[in-house]
Structures are given as structure tokens and as C-alpha cells.
Amino acid sequence: MIAVIDYKAGNLTSVMKALDAVGADAVATSDPSVVLQADKLVLPGVGHFSATSFLEEHGLKEAIEIRVRDGFPFLGICVGLQWLFEGSTEAPGTAGLKAFSGCCERFPEGMKVPHVGWNSIEVSESRLLGGISSGDFVYFTHSYRAPVVHGTVAVTEYESPFTAAVERGNIMGVQFHPEKSGAVGLRILENFVGLS
Amino acid sequence: MTLTKRIIACLDVAAGRVVKGVQFVDIVDAGDPAELAHRHAMAGTDEIVLLDITATHEGRGTLIDTVKRTAKQLFIPFTVGGGIRTIEDAAAIFDAGADKVSINSAAIARPELIDEIGRRFGAQAVIVAIDVRRAKSSHDPIADAEVFVSGGRKPAGRKALEWAKEAESRGAGEILLTSMDADGTKAGFDCELTARVSEAVQIPVIASGGAGTARHFAEVLLQGKADAALAASIFHFGIANVRALKEEIAKQGVPVRLPC
Numbered sequence: 001m002i003a004v005i006d007y008k009a010g011n012l013t014s015v016m017k018a019l020d021a022v023g024a025d026a027v028a029t030s031d032p033s034v035v036l037q038a039d040k041l042v043l044p045g046v047g048h049f050s051a052t053s054f055l056e057e058h059g060l061k062e063a064i065e066i067r068v069r070d071g072f073p074f075l076g077i078c079v080g081l082q083w084l085f086e087g088s089t090e091a092p093g094t095a096g097l098k099a100f101s102g103c104c105e106r107f108p109e110g111m112k113v114p115h116v117g118w119n120s121i122e123v124s125e126s127r128l129l130g131g132i133s134s135g136d137f138v139y140f141t142h143s144y145r146a147p148v149v150h151g152t153v154a155v156t157e158y159e160s161p162f163t164a165a166v167e168r169g170n171i172m173g174v175q176f177h178p179e180k181s182g183a184v185g186l187r188i189l190e191n192f193v194g195l196s
Numbered sequence: 197m198t199l200t201k202r203i204i205a206c207l208d209v210a211a212g213r214v215v216k217g218v219q220f221v222d223i224v225d226a227g228d229p230a231e232l233a234h235r236h237a238m239a240g241t242d243e244i245v246l247l248d249i250t251a252t253h254e255g256r257g258t259l260i261d262t263v264k265r266t267a268k269q270l271f272i273p274f275t276v277g278g279g280i281r282t283i284e285d286a287a288a289i290f291d292a293g294a295d296k297v298s299i300n301s302a303a304i305a306r307p308e309l310i311d312e313i314g315r316r317f318g319a320q321a322v323i324v325a326i327d328v329r330r331a332k333s334s335h336d337p338i339a340d341a342e343v344f345v346s347g348g349r350k351p352a353g354r355k356a357l358e359w360a361k362e363a364e365s366r367g368a369g370e371i372l373l374t375s376m377d378a379d380g381t382k383a384g385f386d387c388e389l390t391a392r393v394s395e396a397v398q399i400p401v402i403a404s405g406g407a408g409t410a411r412h413f414a415e416v417l418l419q420g421k422a423d424a425a426l427a428a429s430i431f432h433f434g435i436a437n438v439r440a441l442k443e444e445i446a447k448q449g450v451p452v453r454l455p456c
Contacts, residue, residue: 011290011317018271047318109398112423114320114369116400118242118453119199137200137453139273141320141369157197180273180295182237182456 002026002193003038005060009051015044015077018179022190032063039072040192044179045079049104049144050091052083064097073170073195075128081173082146084166090144099171102147111159114143119156121164121176126153128172129165130191136184138164138176146175170195198451201417202242202424203442204402207232209278210250212258230265233274239438240456243273245298245372245426249347251279260292267293275323277372281305283312290317298372300325301345304352304359307366314367323402324363325372328356328389338392348376356389357396364397371401372426378406385412387420394421402426410444417450 002019006012006028019026019042026042027034035041041064045051055061068074076084083096088104107113118137123129132154145162148155154165156175165174172192178185207214213227233244246266248259256279263276276289277298286297303309303324313322327348331340343352343359352359360371373393375386385406394401400423403416407427416422442452 009318013267013291013293014295017267017293021269021271046320111398112400113398114400115199116320116370117199117202117423120197122197137456140199141273143319155197158199161197180271182272186271 001038002040002042003035004028004042004044005035005055005064006030007043007045007051007054007058007060009045009047009054009079011046012044014177014179015042018186018189019193022186022193024189024193030058030060032059035060035063035067038067040195041067041072041074042192043074043076043080043083045077045083046141047079048090049079049082049088050094052079052096053091053094055083061097068099068171071170073192074172075192076173077179078142078175078177081163081166081175082144084171084173085146088144099168100146100149100151100166102149104144104146106144108159114141115145115158116141119158119176121154121156123154123165126165126167127195128167128174128188128191129153131187132184138174138178138181138184140176142175200242200451200453201422202402203413203438203452204243204245204424204426205233205236205241205438206245206247206404206426206428208247208249208428209259209262210248211255212262215249229262230268233266234269236438237270237272240442240453241272241438242453242456243275243424244270245275245277247298248276248278253279255279256285256288260288263289263292263294277323277325281309283309283316286313286317290321296321296323296369298323298325300327303363304343304345304354307362310363310366310368314369319367319369322368323370323372324360324368325374326356326359326363327374327376329376330386330389338389341389344376357393360393360397364399368399370399370423371397373401373403375405379404381406382408384408385416385420385422385425387416390416390420390422394423400424410441411448413441414445414448414450417445418448
């Protein structure tokens with residue numbers, strides 16, 4: 001069972017629908033005990049980084065940490081990817097999971113923000129992005145970006161390069177929305193669902 | 197790696213049926229929004245907007261059902277507009293599977309609606325639609341261009357540029373700008389108006405009204421500085437030709453999602 005973690009930020013309908021389309025057995029939950037039984041975790045997210053404070057307040061962060069430490073695959077989407085870093089200037093008081101170093105920052109002045117639309121990715125070796133090629137397009141919508149770090153497996157450029165996907169062992173994240181990225185996105189979700 | 201310009205198909209819907217556009221002989225049911233949206237997505241359209249053009253209170257149930265059916269097999273961004281007056285209306289649309297809502301008259305009537313939806317669902321989920329007519333007698337017809345509401349029937353008493361900036365400051369994620377002067381003419385988008393609005397705000401602007409040829413799309417996406425172009429009459433190119441449209445405008449220098 002895949003636990004799609006509901007931290008009351010935005011709606012989960014699209015993610016649930018796409019997971020369903022690739023044949024996953026997914027449940028939306030805010031209950032740490034369900035997270036502790038799940039064999040995969042998805043942390044979606046559209047909205048404000050501060051919303052992730054819900055995870056700590058409701059025992060979800062701890063449950064995620066336990067599950068991730070035990071080797072179960074984790075996929076963060078959008079703000080869910082940003083949460084894997086140390087934090088974000090969007091909500092300086094809210095700490096991330098610190099699985100990857102660095103902090104997320106807003107796109108610089110003078111750029112159209114949010115970065116909305118289809119942009120291409122430059123990919124490197126990754127289980128999550130198996131079958132995806134450099135130059136493939138995915139759909140983004142975000143105002144803050146994660147730095148390129150050790151663990152970045154896909155890069156996109158908007159004014160300057162930023163992390164489109166990270167992966168280290170069982171911890172994965174995508175800045176774009178696979179549930180909204182057509183066939184390319186469904187393939188990525190399928191890859192995640194198929195991880196053992 | 198470049199952010200591409202989006203080609204958006206708009207489905208005008210009344211009582212659960214698509215009401216504008218040309219006939220598609222190869223489609224089983226030309227008026228079914230779910231089927232049309234799906235075909236568009238498969239053909240390479242970047243995004244779908246569904247507008248309830250009747251937007252009656254009685255029709256809400258039908259609309260929710262239409263949104264649900266359309267969203268079910270749609271894995272590209274999906275916006276719904278028409279008759280969204282409260283945060284509850286918006287929540288019901290999101291629950292049904294939309295990614296963004298487009299608000300127009302209700303935002304003029306009560307601008308706080310933009311802040312409310314943005315706070316709860318994120319700025320990326322709120323598009324403010326602005327219907328604009330140039331102020332023909334003014335020395336600067338664009339600076340004085342007026343906003344209209346109620347499907348373009350009533351002047352809102354607001355100037356377009358100033359309203360676009362307010363929408364941005366209240367947390368809109370995108371502006372959907374329709375030129376009422378150009379709408380329906382198929383003579384091209386209002387590039388000058390679009391460029392002025394696009395320069396006035398830092399959020400993306402979707403141009404609408406006047407699409408007739410591939411050149412029109414290229415013009416508004418380049419000279420008009422639009423981030424996306426929307427058309428119901430994209431239908432006139434034929435669904436299968438969205439790709440041809442993109443190939444054509446790519447040749448004119450517009451970055452687009454290809455292959456798609």
C-alpha cells in the first residue's frame with residue numbers, strides 16, 4: 001500500500017487519480033500509524049512551504065523518518081521535494097527533512113513567477129527516471145526552487161539551473177508534477193510504484 | 197532547457213456539452229467535454245480550460261459531474277471557470293479534479309476571493325480572468341482599457357492594467373486576458389494590449405481572443421509577450437493539427453513542447 005500523505009495543503013485528487021491510473025493501491029492519510037504500515041510514501045504538495053509544519057505537529061515527520069530509515073521508497077512532489085532539503089526562504093522557521101543539503105529560494109526578481117508550464121529536463125542515472133530521456137518535457141508550477149546538489153538526478157533551467165529531481169537510495173523527489181506531465185509523468189509514477 | 201510557451205484549448209460548456217467549435221467527423225460524440233479534452237491532451241495540447249458559459253446556480257451539479265468525468269483520464273493541467281463565486285465553489289471544483297480555477301466577475305465583485313483561494317489552495321491554483329475592451333476615445337486606449345464582467349455585458353469600472361496588478365498582489369498565479377475587441381474576429385490577438393499587461397505584472401499571462409492562424413499564435417507569444425495562448429477556435433485547426441500548429445510556430449522562433 002502507498003500512503004499519500006495529506007497535510008491539508010492543496011488537493012490530492014490529481015495525485016490519487018494518476019497513481020490509480022498506473023495501478024497503484026494508494027490511500028490518502030494524515031494518520032502516522034497508516035504511514036508506518038505503508039510500503040511506499042508519497043508526499044505531494046502544492047502551496048506554501050509553511051504547510052509542511054503540519055507534518056511535525058501531527059507526528060507524520062517522525063513516522064516518515066522511521067519508514068525512510070527502514071528503506072521504504074519515498075517520493076516528494078513539488079513542495080514535497082523542497083521539504084527534503086534543509087528548508088526554504090518561503091518559511092524560514094520551518095525545517096525540512098534535511099536529507100539533502102541546501103535551502104530552497106525564490107526565483108530572482110525580474111523573472112515571471114511562478115515558473116509555470118512545460119520545461120525540459122536533463123537527466124542522469126536514476127531508478128525513478130528510468131526510461132526518461134534528456135529533453136523530455138514535464139509540467140512545473142512553483143515559485144521556489146531547490147539548488148543543484150549531490151543527489152540531483154535531473155536539472156531544469158529557468159534563469160539558472162535548479163533541481164528537477166533528486167534521488168539517493170530510497171529517497172526521491174521531483175519538483176515538477178508527474179501527475180500532470182502526460183505520458184512522461186505517468187512513466188515516472190509507474191517506475192516509483194514498481195520499486196521493490 | 198527553456199520554459200516553453202503553452203497552447204491551451206478552451207472548451208466552452210453549457211449543460212455538460214461543448215457548445216463551440218467545428219464538427220469533428222472522427223469523434224464519436226463531438227460535444228462531450230471529457231472525450232474532447234482527452235483527444236486534445238493526446239494530440240499535444242499543453243493544457244485544458246473548461247469554461248461553463250451558462251454558469252447558472254442550477255447547473256452546478258452538472259458542471260461538477262462534467263469536471264469529474266473530464267479529469268478522470270486527463271493527466272495534463274486542467275482549469276475550470278465560470279460561476280465560481282465562493283471558496284466553497286472553488287473547493288468543489290478542486291475536489292472534482294481540477295488543478296486551477298479561473299475566476300472573473302466574482303473577483304471583481306469581491307477581490308478578497310483571490311486571496312482566500314490562493315491561501316487555501318496555493319497561488320498556482322488561481323487564475324484571474326480579465327475581459328478587456330480598449331478605450332477607443334482615449335489618447336492611450338490601453339492604459340485606459342476597461343474591464344468588463346458578466347460575460348462581457350457590464351463594464352466593471354476598473355482599468356485593465358490596474359486590475360491585473362491588484363490580482364497579482366492578491367496572490368493570483370496567472371492572468372487570463374481576453375481582448376473583447378479581438379474575440380471572435382479570427383484576425384489575431386491584441387498583441388499590444390497583451391504586451392502591456394504582461395509587462396505590468398510578474399505572473400504569467402495567457403492571451404485569449406482573436407486566434408485565426410498559426411502566425412497569430414506566434415505573434416502574441418513573441419511580440420505580445422504572452423506566456424501562453426488560449427483558443428476555443430484552436431478547434432478550427434483540427435485537433436490532430438495541434439502538433440502542426442506547434443511545428444509552425446516553432447519555425448517562427450517560439451519555444452514549444454515538441455515532440456508532444
